[in-house]
Amino acid sequence: MSRLPGGVGISGLTVYDWEAADGLCGGTPHMHLVCSEAYVVVSGTGSVQTLTTTGFADTPLHPGDVVWFTPGTIHRLVNAGGLRLLVLMQNSGLPEAGDAVFTFPAPVLADPNAYDAAATLTGDHAAAARRRRDLALEGFLALREGGLAEFHAAARRLKSGLLDDWRIRWRDGALAAALETGRQLERLKAGDLSHLGHGAVSRRECPEHPLFGMCGRLHTYPVHDSPTRPPRGPSGPPHPHTSKEHA
Template sequence: MSTFPGGTSLSFLDVYDSPAPDGICGGSPHMHTASTECYIAIGGRGQLHSLTSEGYRETDLEPGRITWFTPGTIHRAVNLDHARLVVLMSNAGLPEAGDAVMTFPSEYLQSAERYREAAALPAGGSEDELAVAAAKRRDLAVEGYLAIRDALIAGDDRPLRQFRERAAEIVADRLSGWSGIVERGPLAQAQGTLDVLARMAAGDASHLEEAAVAPGLEPAHRFGMCGRLRAYDVAAH
């Protein structure tokens, strides 16, 4: 059976509602190095705060609005009033393999090991312990994010460029496994569709006999970078 359409992944997100040190409620600012992310707002009110080479931007997230952003976009999900989102990620499995890097202060970005120690949540921790650790991680990411944002607003893009360079170095030791994730996911789906079209053009529609319905999936609940996640393992079905 085909995996979820397009080789994407799917999660429901309740954006964190606790305030960061700057008083804004929301998640951990971070950047994806290889995957595009899409927010579909389904409840409440929120914003996406983003940093790109074009500058700082605030985008409203209200029910019915769809916003997506490409690799290299530093983004922060902000909760104004019970913001709830559906999150689609390209390259299902790749973000979970370490595609994202949070905007920790520069001293935490000097090595992949130092970064991952700061980013990790306690294994086997209680709900309360995980919540505290996730908030601490978020606050650390906000600290680094604010320095990049303020410099960018002032016309200095060097901190943004330096963070991107460090992010690429942090994920470098994982790149060897990423090609396989893409090949088995979105690339395989695209090739499968091309094969079906070629067969149909030749008068062969036998693939229609393989029609099936995916089972109802139960989500895994976890503390994500942006909020409480209900993530679905769509790649395995």
């Protein structure tokens, strides 16, 4: 099976309709360290709340809209009614290796063991996902009042042990896809059409059972290869959409 174009990842997402402490329904605030993310709105309405060094924003989401953001953008999906998205993630395989940090309160972020305990879904996954969302929302609301630089530093400390693994995933995924395009261009320039004789079609069926993700119930479409070596260091989840992090 070939990779998705450009080495991206793709998931279907039904955003949580659980009401939070501020009266809004939706997902878990978090930030990606090196992966951009895009939403294609399939149905329903809502918004994505974002927080960056330039301030807070609330971007509306309507059917047909496409919204995307870069690493360092803390984001929280808000479901105003039936919100369903197609999520595109840069560097397929890397987000699944933990490229996300929840906006837990500062004392949790400062303790890798406390962070992992708060991030991991155990027992009743629905109840655990809701508790995780509520704790991250508490930290998110505090960050709106200040402390982004400290959050960025804490995020880096939590994930520092995974950076070598992330580089391998990027090298073997998105970078390899871009380099292959360069080789194809060179071959075409030289009159070599050999790669055109290897056209192929790949297909993934919709997963039967959605997973509890950061922001809602997820149908993930894994098409990336296994990493060269397993993640090491603190906060190295087996899969961000399930027991720990993503979307």
